[in-house]
Amino acid sequence: MLNDTRLRWLILFVPVAVLGVFFWYGVADSLWKSFASPEIGLQNYAAFLQSPAEMAVLRRTFLVSIGVTAVCLAFGYPYAYLMTVTTARLRTLLMVVVLIPFWTSMMVRTYAWVALLQNNGPLDRVFKSLGIGGLALIGTPGAIMIGITQILMPFMIMSLYANMVRIDRRLLDAADSLGASPAVAFVKVFVPMTVPGVVAGCTLVFVLSLGFYLAPVLLGSPQHAMLSQLIVQQVSQLLDFGRAGAMAGVLLALALSVVALGAVLARPAIERGYGENT
Template identity: 40%
Template sequence: MTAVLQAGRPAAVRARTTERASGSRLATLILLVPAIVACGLLFVYPLVRIVVVSVTEPSLGLDNYLSLFTDGYTLRVLLRTLLVALGVAVLDLIMAYPFALAMTVCGPRTRAILFTIVLIPFWTSALAKNFGWMILFQRNGLVDRFLSGTFGIDYPLLGTTPAVLIAMTQVLLPFAVLPLYARLDQIDRRLLDAAQGLGATRLRAFRQIYLPLSMPGVVASGVLVFILSLGFYVTPALLGSPQQTLIAQLIMARVEQVLDFAGANAIGIFLLIVTMAMLLLSRQVSERAARRQARPPGGGGPGAAAGLPKGAMP
């Protein structure tokens, strides 16, 4: 019937419709030109330039990339940065998960208060937060007096990796809470009630239903915090020491002191590769979780997707 109506339309009407569609596409392309040009000049060209410099100076080849894994000092800095970023991600997830879970079960007024607590760090200057940690961690500071007076530990934190780890964890905690809350708020809590109605304990229902369904949010939060931790400069520079340099400080030192632009570019590209790998991992985990939740009812439904046995729960 549709084909008959289309054939019966006058040729002039069809021509005007085609011309209108072509004009709309042309207008869309014209509007996209400034964004494409800006993206090319501000993002694509600098990235291509960084890659070219990293493989052409001082000679053509991959020597700058090979030195990342053959130079002992650079390799230690890379490993230290990855370990610190991993530690920050784990600590933030440990603290963010119960906080985000509480935000999903509390009332609207309490949720607003918890949201305000999460957003307060965004309203505070990063320098102010880092200087506050410096005052707490300095010799004879509050933390030093507490450790020495209570536990007899004489270990000044300022200028150490644990100080950097604690400060970065505090700064990046909101970036773990918000994605987690967005995911946990989408989980139907009636699944837990159904599991308990079938005989499961609260712990087992949480472990086999709620936790697997929340894993995409856990992975997204962990990856986001990990990626942000890789490029931290101010916090390690103020609270760390030259002996505990992280990768952002190494890049700055190579640019300002050694003038090794090619080596600094190679480190930057390495960070980009790690970032893209983490993003791909996060996407694969999310897609796998989505496929598991989309299984047909004959495969066991949401309970089977979360790892529950078919039929009644023991």
């Protein structure tokens, strides 16, 4: 009986069990191995945190993710803003342009950047014809950032738009009637109300970019490796699940603390009634 509480528990139990067995067991297992393989102890974490080369990779991963987040915010903010103020037809156009790449395969998009950024490729030749020849595009952190940004931009824009669309624009009219110039009204009235959207978008983009694998492998180079590449290398080449688990543990801890930080940062704005971010 569907109204029977016991049946509801059963209905909840099945998906929880499937996820528990086919996902969480593996997560627990790899974290366990990070402390217990080859022997019980913190040696896997110590080896990771004491290796200057691996710390450089962690720092690069962090910096690239911050860069991606900043670029997404800088470009996504005006884009989302225009979506809330423009005509219905232009809004549809802006929306479709965001959604099409969102639904397009990540592999396809990353490969497209390989084709575009390759040496002697289209962008390379454009730069050469402009007289800025010899720019190495592919194989640099810049190329990785271009690729990741394109994939994560829709996440930022949709987070910002979901927040901005709920803002009562009469508040800006009120600021106007109280003598604020449009620019002042925008900065002092509109921008503070978008803080929850900004925090939600930045958290999402930052966390997702931390774990990117495809773009760094295909657009970067081993000299500019990101943490995800290091983790994959430990497993697929060295079958060292202990070391890989430790790196994954650090990456996961980083991601979760950013999510927690985002929740803390968004709270004051939400408490002031600037919209919940769902």
